[in-house]
Amino acid sequence: MSIIYLESKDNPKIKHIRALTEQASYRKKQQQTILEGTHLCLAWLEASRPIKSLFTTEAALQHLDIEKIQTLYTGHIFILSEVLYRDLSTLGTSLPCLAVIDLPRHQHAIDFNQDTLILDGVQDPGNVGTLLRSAAAANIKQILCTPAVSSIWSPRVLRAGMGAHFSLFCFEQVDLSRVLPQFNIPVYVTSSHQSKSLYSEDLTQPCVWILGNEGQGASEYALEHAQAIAIPQPGGQESLNVAIAGSICLFEMVRQRQITA
Amino acid sequence: MSIIYLESKDNPKIKHIRALTEQASYRKKQQQTILEGTHLCLAWLEASRPIKSLFTTEAALQHLDIEKIQTLYTGHIFILSEVLYRDLSTLGTSLPCLAVIDLPRHQHAIDFNQDTLILDGVQDPGNVGTLLRSAAAANIKQILCTPAVSSIWSPRVLRAGMGAHFSLFCFEQVDLSRVLPQFNIPVYVTSSHQSKSLYSEDLTQPCVWILGNEGQGASEYALEHAQAIAIPQPGGQESLNVAIAGSICLFEMVRQRQITA
Known part of the structure; x- marks a missing residue:
């Protein structure tokens, strides 16, 4: 795991998050979406699904929930300034935690006998x-x-x-x-x-x-x-x-x- | 009924609406609130409750729901520009209709035998x-x-x-x-x-x-x-x-x- 600081709102990773958040067409093209908040990120990891990249703030790194995420996620963690994070977030005052994931694909066909x-x-x-x-x-x-x-x-x-x-x-x-x-x-x-x-x-x-x-x-x-x-x-x-x-x-x-x- | 045009966002009536929308303390002090949208305004009028003042736009005046409101409400109608209305509204794209009402007072005591x-x-x-x-x-x-x-x-x-x-x-x-x-x-x-x-x-x-x-x-x-x-x-x-x-x-x-x- 490595911790990487991102400072510019023009960084391609920041633009990628913003587009995934705001545009259904971009999500579809990229086959990715954003999980926001520690609850969703933990639920995803606990279902043994992979996070592609994780974004938080320096202050939040010490929080128990973020530490728990770090035991399940071993990829890069990108640290944003509070201002930059708040600008990206749609969640208001919750603990900063934002993950990029691939949209799940399932090969199932519709089951016409099931609830x-x-x-x-x-x-x-x-x-x-x-x-x-x-x-x-x-x-x-x-x-x-x-x-x-x-x-x-x-x-x-x-x-x-x-x-x-x-x-x-x-x-x-x-x-x-x-x-x-x-x-x-x-x-x-x-x-x-x-x-x-x-x-x-x-x-x-x-x-x-x-x-x-x-x-x-x-x-x-x-x-x-x-x-x-x-x-x-x-x-x-x-x-x-x-x-x-x-x-x-x-x-x-x-x-x-x-x-x- | 009279129709009055309001053009400035500094008009005291506009400031009053904005404060009622945003501040619980101001609603409490004034004992008033805002009903937004034709559905709520009609439901209120149909329950035989009085509207204190009504705000809409010129274009919306011809709409059936606003005409229906005018058959039940005979007070002043204040007309705002589209820009000014959208700036006040919290409802996005619905038909412009915003009413100031007094908070209902009831003299009932709590009934401890009731659902x-x-x-x-x-x-x-x-x-x-x-x-x-x-x-x-x-x-x-x-x-x-x-x-x-x-x-x-x-x-x-x-x-x-x-x-x-x-x-x-x-x-x-x-x-x-x-x-x-x-x-x-x-x-x-x-x-x-x-x-x-x-x-x-x-x-x-x-x-x-x-x-x-x-x-x-x-x-x-x-x-x-x-x-x-x-x-x-x-x-x-x-x-x-x-x-x-x-x-x-x-x-x-x-x-x-x-x-x-």
């Missing part, structure tokens, strides 16, 4: 990341995203996912009209119109959940090709946040399977 | 607003917040609440050690340590839910004076987002009450 979460146009990065986190907790391993979904390897989605990405198989740019007909298990879409109650449905067998866009809801194709399910709302509010609605559905599934297990 | 949600140090404005939205949907009307909770009348919490605030009784700056002993109903706190499963608990009668801080969890006082409840997570993730965990609990309560109703 699956489909994001159909969910746009807010916080909602996307939170849904991945809930899916991982509920033991759903397969995630499909339509083209309109926020890029799941962006720093904001990664942050909200809190490491969930690293245990999931995620497929992006998925065409619903090509995949939905291939599923051999029930497919549900959350919708408040002409829907059955979530609580009247038997969810003990594998199934597919489709969650739609924050404003417009699910696509017409999804609504036509899936069973509409609604969460009863005795308070009569117009709708729940999509990450909340999705998680309530996933954990009703968890509940039913625990009780029948 | 209640207690936020014990929840800090992220998005989480606080989302939890208010879920509480309203689950028909919980009483919300208590400890001093560390993000100010619930800030523009960011209002936005995530999507109008839920207007149907709730919210108490801020609440001292847990003063209120918890007065409840005559079960008090639960979500915690992953030494907890009973959410799904084994009878939630058909009124109860209290305590949700803790995003990083540290609930306070020691809460953990000592409430029953710890955990949401089973077959995927083995370390934790769920607090707004997700809280909403899963509230809707398990909804489910049990629907089934026994």
Whole structure:
């Protein structure tokens, strides 16, 4: 391991981080992204995944979490000034720690008999990341995203996912009209119109959940090709946040399977 | 109704909006806040609450949602240039619409026999607003917040609440050690340590839910004076987002009450 000081914001490594942070097209071209914060970096290393390069500040080097990272990561550590780090960071006041990683590649094909979460146009990065986190907790391993979904390897989605990405198989740019007909298990879409109650449905067998866009809801194709399910709302509010609605559905599934297990 | 053009960013009304947006202390002193976006403004007017003054742009005046607001609001409308509005707004590209309102006052005392949600140090404005939205949907009307909770009348919490605030009784700056002993109903706190499963608990009668801080969890006082409840997570993730965990609990309560109703 060596420690290298970077001082200029025009250094190519700094420009590389900034572009990975800000541009989905650059992430795709480079097949890399940024993990920000010690929690994500540690979760990544503990899943035995390699960090390409690590960036922090001189003061943070002595911090326990950074020392823990150094026991798992033996490559170069680049030290930035506080000002330069804050200028790159999107995280505010947390401990300086920023890693460049290669995007994971998996050779899996979509499994059409497995519990699956489909994001159909969910746009807010916080909602996307939170849904991945809930899916991982509920033991759903397969995630499909339509083209309109926020890029799941962006720093904001990664942050909200809190490491969930690293245990999931995620497929992006998925065409619903090509995949939905291939599923051999029930497919549900959350919708408040002409829907059955979530609580009247038997969810003990594998199934597919489709969650739609924050404003417009699910696509017409999804609504036509899936069973509409609604969460009863005795308070009569117009709708729940999509990450909340999705998680309530996933954990009703968890509940039913625990009780029948 | 009259339409008044404001052109200077040094106009006292503009400075007033900026201070209400940015400073919790100024909101408290003025007993006012800002509603941003047509959705919140309409929800407020439809709950028969008065807007003190309304700010938009010339172009937005012709928009259907702004016209709808004008049928319910008969006071002055202040027109800002696009540049000046964008400089004030925290909402990005949505339709320009910003209202000053008085903070609601309610004379109610805390009801210690009623379903209640207690936020014990929840800090992220998005989480606080989302939890208010879920509480309203689950028909919980009483919300208590400890001093560390993000100010619930800030523009960011209002936005995530999507109008839920207007149907709730919210108490801020609440001292847990003063209120918890007065409840005559079960008090639960979500915690992953030494907890009973959410799904084994009878939630058909009124109860209290305590949700803790995003990083540290609930306070020691809460953990000592409430029953710890955990949401089973077959995927083995370390934790769920607090707004997700809280909403899963509230809707398990909804489910049990629907089934026994």
